Amino acid sequence: MSEQKISQAVISRLPRYLRYLGDLKDEGVERISSHDLSIRMHVTASQIRQDFNHFGGFGQQGYGYNVNYLYDEIGKILGLDHKHTMVIIGAGNLGQALANYMNFERRGFIIKGIFDRREEVIGKPVRNLEIQDISKLESFIKDNEIEIAVLTLPKAGATEVSKILVGSGITAIWNFAHVDLELPDDVIVENVHLSESLMKLSYKLNQQKNRE
């Protein structure tokens, strides 16, 4: 379906399209033109059509796009038509917050285990799971065919654990630790650096102050 390399910029926009299409579905809207969608989303209609055409035409001339169909197709592109297995590594506040976040489950991201190295939290219940000792991580990943590891632990720990993960054949890492992991090319990484996001906010704050 997707032959040529699709740019990061396009991919980054897909989840947002999906969200707006979900809203349209909820409103009972059956069809939408790129023009009307562009007004809602504050982007150009041209960009919308270009983006969708990277994956083959989803629309119909003179009609526009069928909301349900387009929603499903974008979902498929994003791999949301499959279930994905995850483990959370680092059962601190953030790890537990993610474990308890229901919406991931609803999208097919199933949390199969939660791990920590700190003895005092091992055995503690989190949602329907029990925090496990990190020493069991490697075999757990293999036995349960875990695809995604979520790293919610401090910098140093993250680097260390990432080596174990690679050894146990993990496919992807969702990294919340404030470090760039050095991994083999076939391991997928997606970083969420919260402090970088906050610094961007701070930059804009500073800009505004200087303007005054």
Next chain:
Amino acid sequence: MSEQKISQAVISRLPRYLRYLGDLKDEGVERISSHDLSIRMHVTASQIRQDFNHFGGFGQQGYGYNVNYLYDEIGKILGLDHKHTMVIIGAGNLGQALANYMNFERRGFIIKGIFDRREEVIGKPVRNLEIQDISKLESFIKDNEIEIAVLTLPKAGATEVSKILVGSGITAIWNFAHVDLELPDDVIVENVHLSESLMKLSYKLNQQKNRE
């Protein structure tokens, strides 16, 4: 200092530069050339020099960049030389996780209050604070000169609260709710859409599967 409009792409890279410079400081490195930094960071030396030159030259021909000086300057650009006051709105798992995250405090982002609408959590302690009733939010922001509101509550609540925030003269919103807030131009927003990040991960996962 920064006259012309600086592109979003450049700004997004600044926190990462800061991080690497911090690491260099910790290693006791005094000076670094754009070339050596480019190798560490896996970017081009050209880009590094271009980026820094948006803010005026920080380097010296034949020498490179002084690590400490550059670190401080980028910190200033990002507004990290000032303290910033924050409130967290939504005392769920994520809100509490952020409240407990010490590193923000260390960077000068001070959490002054945490709010929720749910009666059963009001009064509960979080770190050194007590969860307050959201009805007190507006006066609290005004009385304590709060700059940043962190939104860690569900979609619907976020939209509603954002109106209160605008009314109370908030400067910036760090939005974790999965919705695009419609705000006046002078209110700064920085979004963290975790589910979009996870979908990007999922996309890459899907790509790899299709390749096999």
Next chain:
DNA sequence: TAGATTGTTAATCGATTAACAATC
């Protein structure tokens, strides 16, 4: 002074926008 490396201009590349023919 010679060598190194920046600051900056010019060239290239890629992404966005505009335009319009194709077609429902």
Next chain:
DNA sequence: TAGATTGTTAATCGATTAACAATC
């Protein structure tokens, strides 16, 4: 058929990379 709107090509814009003169 006429009108609407896509799919797609072409034009523009902006960001990245390369090159090199300036200078420490």
